[in-house]
Structures are given as structure tokens and as C-alpha cells.
Amino acid sequence: MPIIYHDISALQAALQSYRGHQNDSQVGLKRIALVPTMGNLHDGHLELVKIAKQQADIVVVSIFVNPTQFGAGEDFDSYPRTLDEDVEKLATVEADYVFAPSIDEMYPVLPPPTSVLAGAITAQLCGQSRAGHFDGVGIVVSKLFNIVQPDMAVFGQKDYQQLAIIKQLVRDLSYPIEIIGAPIVRAADGLALSSRNQYLNAAERQIAPVLHRELQYMVQKLKSDDQREQDFGSLLAETHQRITEAGFIIDYLEIKTDELEVVANNATASTVEHKNLIVLVAAWLGRARLLDNQLVTVNQSF
Amino acid sequence: MPIIYHDISALQAALQSYRGHQNDSQVGLKRIALVPTMGNLHDGHLELVKIAKQQADIVVVSIFVNPTQFGAGEDFDSYPRTLDEDVEKLATVEADYVFAPSIDEMYPVLPPPTSVLAGAITAQLCGQSRAGHFDGVGIVVSKLFNIVQPDMAVFGQKDYQQLAIIKQLVRDLSYPIEIIGAPIVRAADGLALSSRNQYLNAAERQIAPVLHRELQYMVQKLKSDDQREQDFGSLLAETHQRITEAGFIIDYLEIKTDELEVVANNATASTVEHKNLIVLVAAWLGRARLLDNQLVTVNQSF
Incomplete structure (x- = not known):
């Protein structure tokens, strides 16, 4: 079973032992992958974890229904929260750590005064119908990158605009993180899993x-x-x-x-x-x- | 003499050996401090480095005249660039690394579409007379944090609003970095060094x-x-x-x-x-x- 952390500091302490140079020991210098999710996991998410496991030694799956990426009248309150089932599923694909913070842990001040904005790329498609959505994605992904400091992160191509925004964020903010886009996983009849x-x-x-x-x-x-x-x-x-x-x-x-x-x-x-x-x-x-x-x-x- | 890097990847490779857990060796798990500067160093900067040396094992001084924090008509072109003298001075306070990137290295796309904005705190004082200044500070500091991934960073209290903005940035974006504010260093007659x-x-x-x-x-x-x-x-x-x-x-x-x-x-x-x-x-x-x-x-x- 993956180990679950709700606190930033506890997760960071756990990950610390995998970082850095080590000449004469089995410990250290592992590649860490982050798979950010909002939980309620389906086979599409599990595919992201499988890809992460292939590329990295340690896989951290974050489960956080991020309030700042939901607009007024959107489904923040009703979005399904199923942490216990999610952890069971993550065990089957051998995820190593689950990071499931509270809103207070992620946002000591909500909304945070600081913002991470992706600019012109958000003025179209989902950014046009969901005002502020990608601003919320920008800040939460930046936070997760800073908390986990992964070597790579895996995102689904179903949210293609989000993936493009995150690639731009990584380039513009010089994150030393490889972004991997994972193919859409579909039901037998072709419906994209969501x-x-x-x-x-x-x-x-x-x-x-x-x-x-x-x-x-x-x-x-x-x-x-x-x-x-x-x-x-x-x-x-x-x-x-x-x-x-x-x-x-x-x-x-x-x-x-x-x-x-x-x-x-x-x-x-x-x-x-x-x-x-x-x-x-x-x-x-x-x-x-x-x-x-x-x-x-x-x-x-x- | 400090070792000078102009490339992000070379600096990161050098710093990698100091990170992480190490049970049975002298190498590894060093505390890294970042001192961001625009160069043309004076005793105020050297004081930042001394404070960093007291708190950390490895001190990285960045020297980069950041174009995105200068407005139209400001002194970007005339700002003094004195890398050789700066490195000499940094040797006297035992800085370990100098990171002196080119503009292209820092900004493959200029201006970058992604922005890091500090919000209401910038709508006063220097933010009011220098439109966009703190937006440039926000992005360059985020980039330096991501490139160096330091344990701490030292900033002068002379730029008090900048220091407050960076503390807010670290809190809001969950950077695992301690921000140290260093007292103003003055000439004998009281003028703040600049x-x-x-x-x-x-x-x-x-x-x-x-x-x-x-x-x-x-x-x-x-x-x-x-x-x-x-x-x-x-x-x-x-x-x-x-x-x-x-x-x-x-x-x-x-x-x-x-x-x-x-x-x-x-x-x-x-x-x-x-x-x-x-x-x-x-x-x-x-x-x-x-x-x-x-x-x-x-x-x-x-």
C-alpha cells in the first residue's frame, strides 16, 4: 500500500532520503515522479501512474480537489471525494506515496494573493468558458512542484490545454522537471475516461x-x-x-x-x-x- | 575563487552532489543558500554573502541584470556590469558558486508568457512608480529558486517591499526555502549602500x-x-x-x-x-x- 501523507513537511521528510548523490549505498539518487490528481481515480489515472513507474523510481500521487480552479457555480462541492478507494486502486499500480493535503495545508491564505498566470494561451478553449480555471491550475501545480520537487510529472492529454500550459510554465519558470503527456484512456465504446x-x-x-x-x-x-x-x-x-x-x-x-x-x-x-x-x-x-x-x-x- | 557557471544545467549538476541523504560519507546533505544579485557588488551584497555563509554550507551568488524588472526608460542599459570585479570580491567572502547566466539562458522566450504576480502588495510604494517592476522580480526570483533549489535565500532589507513580496511568494507557492532579511549596510555617513x-x-x-x-x-x-x-x-x-x-x-x-x-x-x-x-x-x-x-x-x- 502507498504511504499517505496529509502534511507537506512529513512528505518532504520522506522524500528527502531519495534525493542527491550517493556513492556507496543503495539509498539516494532515486528519480521521483509526481502524478497530480483530484482523486476519484479511474483507469486513466492509473495509466498515468503506470507510466510514471516506468520512468521513475518513486511515484508520488497527489490527491487534492483544488478549490482555486473551480469557478462560482461549478462542481467543487459535489466533486466526488473517494480517498479510501483511491488508495486501494493506487496500491494495485504500486504508487509509493499519496499526498492528500487539506485545503488549509495547501492554502494558509485563501485565495492566495500571489498568482501564477499562463497568459495568452488561457484566452481560448476551456479558459474562455471557465474564467480563472487555469489561474487555479497554475498556482496549485506550482505549489505541488515546489512541495514535491519531482524529476518528472505526468499529466493526461485529455486535458490538452492544461498540458500545454504546464509545459509553458515549466519552460518559463525554469522548473527542472520533465513533463510527460499520457495518451487518453477510453472506455470500450470510445468515451474518454473522466x-x-x-x-x-x-x-x-x-x-x-x-x-x-x-x-x-x-x-x-x-x-x-x-x-x-x-x-x-x-x-x-x-x-x-x-x-x-x-x-x-x-x-x-x-x-x-x-x-x-x-x-x-x-x-x-x-x-x-x-x-x-x-x-x-x-x-x-x-x-x-x-x-x-x-x-x-x-x-x-x- | 568561486566557480562561475553561465549555464543552468552545469550549475545544477554541480549542486546535485550536495543534496540529499548521506549516511556514511562527508559528501551530501549540505545546506545551500542563494544570494540573488544584479552584480556590481558593494559591501551590502558582501554582507548578504557573509550571512549566507553563517547559515549554510554552500553559497550560490547569482549575478543577473534582469531585463523584465526594468521599465521603459529605466536604467537597464546603463546598469553597471562588472562581473570580473564582482567575482574577485566574492572570493574574499568565500562564496562557492557564481551563477551568471545570459539573457537567452534565462529567457528562451522574452517576455515569457507566464507571469508570477504578487497582487495587492505591489499596488503601492515602488510598485506604483515602477509599473511592472515587481512582476519582473516575481518571475526571476521564481526561476532562480527553481534552478538552484536552495534551502535558504538572503535578501537585503533596503528593498523592503521586495523582501515582503518574496516572503509572500514563498508562502503562497509553498517554496521549501527560508527567506532571510539582511540589515541595511550603510556608508560611514549613513547613506544606504546601493x-x-x-x-x-x-x-x-x-x-x-x-x-x-x-x-x-x-x-x-x-x-x-x-x-x-x-x-x-x-x-x-x-x-x-x-x-x-x-x-x-x-x-x-x-x-x-x-x-x-x-x-x-x-x-x-x-x-x-x-x-x-x-x-x-x-x-x-x-x-x-x-x-x-x-x-x-x-x-x-x-
Whole structure:
């Protein structure tokens, strides 16, 4: 079973023995990986831990439902908290430490006067519909990095914009931490795993995989020879309509470069300059806001 | 002589051997102190290094004229750069490492999209007259903390607001770093040492100690029994006039709590609620902007 710490100082004391240079002993100089989560773990999270275990000697999983990344009216209060079950699951993938701090431990002053802002990259996609969300991500990830001082950290690609923001944070703030993006883990029917999937009722759960199927269909069209001249704007409009007709309320559906730069709506797969693209969607189904995305490389024949 | 590194990775490799747990060897588990500077070192800086040497095993002095903390029209270009002389001086106080990165090494993207903002505490004093200054301090100090990962860092109390901002940063971002504030070092005539003192011509240099003398005089008045009923507003106005008559152009002259909270102008030493106060001044003399401050505890008889 992983060892659980609720206090920053106790976790740091435990990790201290793995750091640094050691010439003549088994102890010391272990690679430490951090897997930040909000708990309520599913197989997607466990995949992050498995990847961390492959790359590092010691894996710390943080479980903290971070209040500063939830907006007013969002699901902070109802977000599922299942620490005991989470720890059981983490034992199966041999996580070494669980860091599960209280809000007071993480935020002696709440909200903290100091902020870590990612700038222009947040003025789009989830940053547009969830005001302040990425500011909360910025500060909590900075805190976790400073508390754990890991050699690497693993984040899921389902939250693609978050991953891009964290890579930028690490570069801009000179964190000596390798950021590993882990592929989306899906249910058998293609739905991207998410703690928020449990907000879906049975009928909605049947509909939910439409999101992934429609993204796949778009990606096929982007890669197919006979449809490479269709402009992205009309492709997006078609897909938007089909997802809406399935019962979703779309927050955004966009084609961007894989670095989240703007791609013109009148571009086509054959004319677009940047070949590495990503299709991203956020959509409400009942009271669940679902995210999905799909990377695609287009126009490789030229 | 200290060892000089210009590259982040080389410095980190050198420091790695001092970190962590070590049972059976002289190497390892050394306490590392960081002394961040912009170079052009004077005895005030050397005092920071001496304090660091007393508290830590290994002292890293960073020398970097940080472009992001200079505003348009400020003295970034003319700020004195004297690396060779600085290293000579650091040898006399046994600094272990000098970290002197290039701008490109520190800022692969300039300005960096990510920002570290200290919030309300910057909306006063130097933050008011130097727009963006403390944003630049926030990011460069965060970067230096992440690069060096020190156990402690030493900053001068001359830049009192900066010190308060850094203490807040460490608390809010959970840096495992002890922040040590070092007393102001003064010339024999009382002028606080500063690299910018060399912008003074001979006549101005004669006038400059007025700043310290007037702060001392204010502090004496605040502590004297027969003047404890004078309100702070009129005390500040008198001092403001005398400093201005000496030839300074005052940027600000204020009484604050030692946590930089507002103190009402109609308070007096006998009525003020918070007893630990600070008098702070910033004033131009010729082309030098000089800072000084003086802590004072008032009304201890009640």
C-alpha cells in the first residue's frame, strides 16, 4: 500500500532520503515522479501512474480537489471525494506515496494573493468558458512542484490545454522537471475516461461516445484524399451540428495547431501551413461537461 | 575563487552532489543558500554573502541584470556590469558558486508568457512608480529558486517591499526555502549602500545621507514622549519638506505597518493600533533613485 501523507513537511521528510548523490549505498539518487490528481481515480489515472513507474523510481500521487480552479457555480462541492478507494486502486499500480493535503495545508491564505498566470494561451478553449480555471491550475501545480520537487510529472492529454500550459510554465519558470503527456484512456465504446462521466445518467452514457466518434470521423476526413479541399469552417459546422443533434450543448469545437495556435477557418487540409493539428471539443451532456481531443497530421503527401 | 557557471544545467549538476541523504560519507546533505544579485557588488551584497555563509554550507551568488524588472526608460542599459570585479570580491567572502547566466539562458522566450504576480502588495510604494517592476522580480526570483533549489535565500532589507513580496511568494507557492532579511549596510555617513549610488556626482553624494538622517529624526520623534501626539500626516509633511529642500524629488515617503498595511494619516504614535511600523522613502537625487527605510516600534509604554 502507498504511504499517505496529509502534511507537506512529513512528505518532504520522506522524500528527502531519495534525493542527491550517493556513492556507496543503495539509498539516494532515486528519480521521483509526481502524478497530480483530484482523486476519484479511474483507469486513466492509473495509466498515468503506470507510466510514471516506468520512468521513475518513486511515484508520488497527489490527491487534492483544488478549490482555486473551480469557478462560482461549478462542481467543487459535489466533486466526488473517494480517498479510501483511491488508495486501494493506487496500491494495485504500486504508487509509493499519496499526498492528500487539506485545503488549509495547501492554502494558509485563501485565495492566495500571489498568482501564477499562463497568459495568452488561457484566452481560448476551456479558459474562455471557465474564467480563472487555469489561474487555479497554475498556482496549485506550482505549489505541488515546489512541495514535491519531482524529476518528472505526468499529466493526461485529455486535458490538452492544461498540458500545454504546464509545459509553458515549466519552460518559463525554469522548473527542472520533465513533463510527460499520457495518451487518453477510453472506455470500450470510445468515451474518454473522466471522473465527471459519473454525472451521466444511463441514457446520457449511451450517447456520450458520440463525441469521440465524431472527432474520429473529422480526423478521417482531414486525412482523406478526396476531402482534403473542404475548408475547416464547413467541416467544423457539420460536426457541430451532428454533435448537437445527438443531444450535446457544445462549449467549443475547434481545429488548432498542436501548439494551440489559431488555424484559419478557410484553411483546408491541403493548404494549411502547420501540418500537426488537433481537434478539440468541450460539450455538456446533462450536467456533465465532457472534454475530448484528437491529434492529426495532415497533408503529408506534399 | 568561486566557480562561475553561465549555464543552468552545469550549475545544477554541480549542486546535485550536495543534496540529499548521506549516511556514511562527508559528501551530501549540505545546506545551500542563494544570494540573488544584479552584480556590481558593494559591501551590502558582501554582507548578504557573509550571512549566507553563517547559515549554510554552500553559497550560490547569482549575478543577473534582469531585463523584465526594468521599465521603459529605466536604467537597464546603463546598469553597471562588472562581473570580473564582482567575482574577485566574492572570493574574499568565500562564496562557492557564481551563477551568471545570459539573457537567452534565462529567457528562451522574452517576455515569457507566464507571469508570477504578487497582487495587492505591489499596488503601492515602488510598485506604483515602477509599473511592472515587481512582476519582473516575481518571475526571476521564481526561476532562480527553481534552478538552484536552495534551502535558504538572503535578501537585503533596503528593498523592503521586495523582501515582503518574496516572503509572500514563498508562502503562497509553498517554496521549501527560508527567506532571510539582511540589515541595511550603510556608508560611514549613513547613506544606504546601493549600486545606483554611483550615479551621484560629488555634490549629490554629499547631500545623499540626508535621506537616512531625516528618517532617523522621524523615528526619534515617533518614539519621544513629548511628540507622541503629533499625527503622522503632519510628521510626514514636515519631513517631506525638509528632504525636498535638501534637493531631492520625492517619489514616496510613507509610514506603514511592518507588513506594509496602510496606517491612517491622522494616527499618532500613541493611538496607532499596530505598533511595529516602518518609514519608507524613495527619492530622486540627480539621476539616482535612492531607497531607504527604518523600522520602529512605537507606544510600548501602554
